[in-house]
Amino acid sequence: MTIQAAIFTDVLAADALELSLVVPIFNEQESVGPLITRIIEAMTNYPSSWELILVDDGSTDATIVNARAYLQQPDSNLKIVALQRNFGQTAAMQAGIDTARGRLIATLDGDLQNDPKDIPMLVEELERRELDLLVGWRKNRQDGLFLRKIPSWIANRLIGKITGVRLHDYGCSLKIYRSSIIKQVKLTGEMHRFIPAWVASVVPSTRIGEMPVTHHARQFGASKYGLSRTFRVILDLLSVMFFMRYKARPGHFFGSLGLGLGALAGVIMTYLFIDKFILGNDIGTRPMLMVGVVLLLSSVQLITTGILAEMIARLYYRDDLTPNYIVRETYQQTD
Template identity: 80%
Template sequence: MRTTAESVTSRIEAAEPIELSLVVPLFNEEESVGPLIERIAAAMTSYPASWELILVDDGSTDATIANAKSALNRPGLDLKIVALQRNFGQTAAMQAGINQAQGRLIATLDGDLQNDPKDIPGMVAELERRELDLLVGWRKNRQDGLLLRKIPSWIANRLIGRITGVRLHDYGCSLKIYRGSVIKQVKLMGEMHRFIPAWVAGVVPSSRIGEMPVTHHARQHGASKYGISRTFRVILDLLSVMFFMRFKARPGHFFGSVGLGLGALSGIILAYLFIDKFIMGNDIGTRPLFMIGVMLFLSAVQMITTGILAEMIARTYYREDTAVSYIIREVYEGDQAHQ
């Protein structure tokens, strides 16, 4: 079995493709990044294939990059540091790292030391054994506060599973193993990293997505970047996910269906008022029902028109799906940095 140093050296000499890329987004983790690199290097010592570590600094304002760069020339460590121009958010940072990754498999984990890198080799083996495209970590014994983290997370996981159809215990765990060819088909935007299994289910069957219990540690340094307000953002994001999963390629069906429903209701109301006016001889000019019928008709026209515009935008999106949600300032490899 090769050591980490032998693995990196032999890959360079023989131009061996990278088997596994580890992607870690970082934001103001100056105290954690050094121990994180140490733990990853120790955990991957016995890994039998080539691997690389990609740290993505998401616009940190502390010494995160400086501390990470001190490990660039560490023997046996194939390290790349991607420094983003400003803080774009965890999803964009994760996307930047995935785009830079060269491995056949890609692992993602948080940079706050709460995920344990020792789980990665076992997860890789489990993914291959079960022939999965995505293996999600399940923080079965989660070391977080009950009120602010565990309960909102439990509610969110149940909602996401019910709406998306991908049943997992822990959507929010950043420790995941992907097949590179699959995750690179998924474009991450906004704050959608917590819904990655749902997005992956859009390109592969949900039967190829699994989960595995992993170790979870309490935060040791710094402060959590999340609070109770995240619950409300999750609900809004979940509505977006539901829409994209069902109507991404045909948004006109969604808006058109709503428009036709409103139009049918408007037609019933206006037909009733027509009979009441011209057959029964009653005055309808000041009746609230008349205004409701007119407003429903106008809403129906607006929704159908919106559907047509959405279809046009969707076709443009599929022709030119090249936009990125981040800007890279520099990439550090060894003693070199480049734009």
């Protein structure tokens, strides 16, 4: 190793952080203060360096004002990323992950239902099992049975069946990632619910695990989710299934459908050709002729759609670095 390389390595080691805690928040003015306090208490004896990144997702109450009051508190290691407007939890989480400097990244909700005291234990378990992602499992979930528990149980079973990554609790925001892995995944839409599935597209599913964690009942405010979330999960799951299998080759999806319909149209049109020109029957008023023509046109349309999708996919990969959020301002502790 050259002297310059050694110096560069030493500088990186000096600046490196071990753990970044990312917390998206939206209209949590009552919760944000106790949240920061609990995180500081939970990380007091953490043996390595860490930082806390709060991402304010365009709150319309006093959330960011209350959070900024903790910027000068000793040992809070606090940074606040204020987004220009409400972009959604997924975009806020992506903003926090992009800002994070830690070798490991922990995410948790800002409503005090996740317990920060579980974080050091999760980090230790991730390292012990040599995982790239460790997901919290709210085994004793403190939510309503019909509004949250049952829909969540159904969604977890369905997601595991379709994606092949079987976990008890996809919806738990308390997760620990290796930064080098999660930064290879770009989160869009409302895809934060399917992060383990996206991570499984980067690493083997055997490097994804779960561990029971503490779950508290909501103390302040109201839940941002309702029954409508179940239907959105189903729609998002269809998108996940498509992107996991055909993200880089959408032409295969549309092309396969097009070729299938084209083959069926070919059989029908061949039969009608024989019936017309060999057997001499009139086919002009037969419904089968219309079905064959429609199938043939649909086949051509699907194949051309696949070609266009391939072109769009190439543009997507070229422009994939465009963020899906806008940062208004960043606040952090001053010396």
